[in-house]
Amino acid sequence: MTEIDKKIQKTIPSSKVQRVSRFVKVGAKVSTNYIKHYAKTVLDNDYSGKEELHKENATDVYEALSELKGSALKVAQMMSMDKNMLPQAYIEKFQMSQYSAPPLSLPLVNKTFIKSFGKAPYELFDTFTKEAVNAASIGQVHLAEKDGKKYAVKVQYPGVAESVSSDLKLVKPIAVRMMGLNEQDVNHYMKEVEVMLLSETDYELELQRSQKITEACKHIKNIYFPNYYKEYSSQKILTMDWLEGKHLNEFLETNPSQEIRNKVGQALWDFYDFQVHQLKEVHADPHPGNFIISEDGLLGIIDFGCVKEIPSDFYRNYFDLMIPENMNNEEKRKSVFASMRFIYDDDSESDKQFLDQLFKSMISILARPFHHDTFDFGEAAYFEEIQALAENQENQNILRKSKKPRGIRDGLYLNRTYFGLYSILHQLEAEVKTDSIFFK
Structure with a gap:
């Protein structure tokens, strides 16, 4: 540990x-x-x-x-x-x-x-x-x-x-x-x-969510969960099985093979894809401390304290633009951007044009792994592109000076979830089959 x-x-x-x-x-x-x-x-x-x-x-x-x-x-x-x-x-x-x-x-x-x-x-x-x-x-x-x-x-x-x-x-x-x-x-x-x-x-709520989500996800390959024990749990104490294994950094220090990295990465992708698109609620705290990796490359998942429930209207708008035809349809795109409060009616025309292209770029980058049969998250160029977009000074200045919040609140934790997922897959340098339940 x-x-x-x-x-x-x-x-x-x-x-x-x-x-x-x-x-x-x-x-x-x-x-x-x-x-x-x-x-x-x-x-x-x-x-x-x-x-x-x-x-x-x-x-x-x-x-x-x-x-x-x-x-x-x-x-x-x-x-x-x-x-x-x-x-x-x-x-x-x-x-x-x-x-x-x-x-x-x-x-x-x-x-x-x-x-x-x-x-x-x-x-x-x-x-x-x-x-x-x-x-x-x-x-x-x-x-x-x-x-x-x-x-x-x-x-x-x-x-x-x-x-x-x-x-x-x-x-x-x-x-x-x-x-x-x-x-x-x-x-x-x-x-x-x-x-x-x-x-x-609220550890009593976490106990309920942990049991519910682990039961729903137990069919996913190469994943294991602890059992939770109500008799040794309360609002301030939560007791579960002790999982043997290593955290991500410790695991990577063992210089695992590409096959094992891919195995762990695939399990992680499948786990999140099933939660988001089937359960409509998701383990929204994907940092390395919440995962345990066994010697044979199984992924142990712990800590269901931070779970984001995804409202149906938000889900529909969020993923509508993952479909290229919708993203490239200007009328459809602007309707979704308005619903998601990325762009407001009283924004200036120049701001509308700028923000339309900015959010189009952001979503297109986020969606890219979904449009490949497999995606190599070890590819540095993809993450350099994300970083360049985030560090663009003109983008930062316009967003910082805006007198309006951009995006509805439900996006905060789902964006964070995908960022955390991609970040861990990048650290693993995993190549993953990224076909999604959403497109099926």
């Missing part, structure tokens, strides 16, 4: 005052780093320490968010999945939140167990690790055994659910500044993030 930060955390700032003061403190530290950086540039003409500044700020921000945990750290994790959003120093730090944040001390874990079951973990299991084996943004995982069977026991951090709404208000200005986003977009999408994060803090 991946090594986690060994610094044990004995408390979490839980009151609004404590959490606000921690945000203020890190904001002041970041400002100090900027002042030091610009002072050096004035005093030393040869100084070019922008990367050093990013590293200092990334370290300070990550330490604060990992101490606060919850939605603050979850937003950092979401940012780290998009390689185009942040400087590399932030991405490297924020990726740690996927499975290696500083864990909570055992007394706090015991307190959660006693509140849920009236018993400490040692009274429920034969063994229970004193320290977490994985620690992420919403909770941490302990390895337990009972009657010779291994269990993964996920314990939610105290105060996480209660602080979601207030934390997002504090995170918003940091996100706007660091990513240079359109503030109207951020305001628009924050409600969707809040709803999804609140659902992630």
Whole structure:
């Protein structure tokens, strides 16, 4: 398993005052780093320490968010999945939140167990690790055994659910500044993030979704799931089978064959294609920490806390333009763009033309794998094209200056799902049969 930060955390700032003061403190530290950086540039003409500044700020921000945990750290994790959003120093730090944040001390874990079951973990299991084996943004995982069977026991951090709404208000200005986003977009999408994060803090809901989706997907080749145990679960604790295997980075370090990479990639593609087009709800948190790969190349899938239900009207519009004839039909395309709120009636004609071509390009790139019998996600040129579109300064300036949010909220997590899926397939350098249920 991946090594986690060994610094044990004995408390979490839980009151609004404590959490606000921690945000203020890190904001002041970041400002100090900027002042030091610009002072050096004035005093030393040869100084070019922008990367050093990013590293200092990334370290300070990550330490604060990992101490606060919850939605603050979850937003950092979401940012780290998009390689185009942040400087590399932030991405490297924020990726740690996927499975290696500083864990909570055992007394706090015991307190959660006693509140849920009236018993400490040692009274429920034969063994229970004193320290977490994985620690992420919403909770941490302990390895337990009972009657010779291994269990993964996920314990939610105290105060996480209660602080979601207030934390997002504090995170918003940091996100706007660091990513240079359109503030109207951020305001628009924050409600969707809040709803999804609140659902992630409800482990009883996650138990229901986990059992439902794993049962529906059990026929998919080369995938395996844990069983979930209601008797050892509650609103703050979730118990499942312990899955043996490696996370993505550990798996890739073993230099697996192309055949095994393709096998894992195909399983991942088939899993997501079935959820989106058959179930109309999807595991919307495809970061490497949520997948386990066995020695023989089977894909284990864990953590169904973040599940996006896809409304039928949105589904129809979203995938209508995956069909080339529809995309190339100007009347049809503009109708869908209006329904999806990519373009508004009161936009200027020049903006309408620009945005029409921009969103046409975005969707065409996203849809490209669907229009091949097989697609090589190891192909660098495809991802360079995505990056070039994302980094285009003219695109960024127009979207940032827009006074309207672009796109309806339902697109946020589905776009994130496809981005995460493509990113993992790219890391695998997998060649995948990409025929989709949608086109059948």
